[in-house]
Amino acid sequence: RSFTRFPHPDIEQFKLQLLHWSKRYSTTVVLDSNDYAHLEKDYDFILATDAHTVVQSQNQDDLDSLQTHLHSNPDWLFGFLSYDLKNQLENLQSQNLDHLNFPELFFFQPKRLWIIKDNRVEAHYLSPYQSNNDWKQIMSTPHRYADSIEKEISMQHRISKADYLAKAHALQQHIARGDIYEVNFCMELYAEDANIEPHTLFQELNEKAKPPFAAFVQIEDKYVLSSSP
Numbered sequence: 001r002s003f004t005r006f007p008h009p010d011i012e013q014f015k016l017q018l019l020h021w022s023k024r025y026s027t028t029v030v031l032d033s034n035d036y037a038h039l040e041k042d043y044d045f046i047l048a049t050d051a052h053t054v055v056q057s058q059n060q061d062d063l064d065s066l067q068t069h070l071h072s073n074p075d076w077l078f079g080f081l082s083y084d085l086k087n088q089l090e091n092l093q094s095q096n097l098d099h100l101n102f103p104e105l106f107f108f109q110p111k112r113l114w115i116i117k118d119n120r121v122e123a124h125y126l127s128p129y130q131s132n133n134d135w136k137q138i139m140s141t142p143h144r145y146a147d148s149i150e151k152e153i154s155m156q157h158r159i160s161k162a163d164y165l166a167k168a169h170a171l172q173q174h175i176a177r178g179d180i181y182e183v184n185f186c187m188e189l190y191a192e193d194a195n196i197e198p199h200t201l202f203q204e205l206n207e208k209a210k211p212p213f214a215a216f217v218q219i220e221d222k223y224v225l226s227s228s229p
Contacts, residue, residue, distance in 0.1 A: 001075070001113070003124040006135060011045075011119050016143035018047045018114055019199055019216070021134075027051040027108050028218045029078040030202075036212030043117050048078045048110035052126055055079075057104040060088055066107060075126070079107030080217065080224075099190070102222055148201035149194075158188035198223040 008014045022028045028049040082104040113124040202216045209227045217224035
């Protein structure tokens with residue numbers, strides 16, 4: 001990869017300009033530490049975009065495919081592993097309905113990679129995709145847009161309160177018997193036909209929460225907005 005350094009007087013504004021500039025590409029990952037003080041932190045902010053190669057779930061050998069790609073392409077990869085990959089490792093099945101249809105495994109090798117560390121901005125390009133126009137485009141991109149949500153969104157529960165309490169009680173019994181010792185029991189909240197702008201919504205979420213492990217993922221028309229503590 002070739003890389004170029006750029007000076008910028010306002011790093012926080014530049015991060016937002018990068019976020020909105022990336023809308024021109026269909027595959028993007030943003031990782032932001034929000035200046036969290038941690039000794040093991042190598043980067044403050046990373047934006048990877050514009051996929052060159054992609055590895056995603058297709059069969060029962062997804063992890064082998066990922067390993068093969070790692071050996072043949074020793075470069076940056078960004079993506080995720082889903083919980084249901086457990087079904088490829090153990091004799092397990094998932095019966096829950098999947099309303100989102102995300103791939104169970106997805107990683108991509110970006111053509112364009114922007115890294116910020118200690119107020120230094122670096123652009124890393126996979127040859128031969130280096131562009132002199134990116135900087136000009138980013139600098140001309142607004143860092144503020146209209147509200148991310150046009151109207152109030154009504155969230156719904158996927159299961160009822162009674163069903164939730166019944167499942168929680170059953171899990172407590174499993175713990176008491178020693179069948180399990182830890183469980184992550186989640187309840188899905190969802191909204192249908194909601195009109196939002198994901199990039200701006202992530203911007204608003206990140207500014208309010210300032211989490212040390214903020215993440216934004218776009219795969220075509222699918223998005224993940226994470227405000228993990």
